[in-house]
Amino acid sequence: MTDATLTRFRQSIDNIDAALVFMLAERFKVTQAVGRYKAEAGLPPADPGREEAQIARLRALAQDADLDPEFSEKFLRFIIDEVIRHHRQAQEAESAAGTPGA
Secondary structure (H helix, E strand, O other): OOOHHHHHHHHHHHHHHHHHHHHHHHHHHHHHHHHHHHHHHOOOOOOHHHHHHHHHHHHHHHHHOOOOHHHHHHHHHHHHHHHHHHHHHHHHHHHHHHOOOO
């Protein structure tokens, strides 16, 4: 026998998880385009100033939303690290494409 209240909570959690996945997918589509642009323009894959500003901004938003700022920073840092990894891959691909005989 299932608890109807628990089932409703779980359905809401499932909906939120789905929204998070779709939002992350959209975010990574944009950041991959940024990575390609940076590679083509010869820009570095990481921007420490931008990263720190984003972390500070999200920590403030988290505090306003009653979410642990430490958690939000860890979450964003994970995302940023993955984005930088993608940007480095785009840079390597751009370098290989521009190398004669490659």
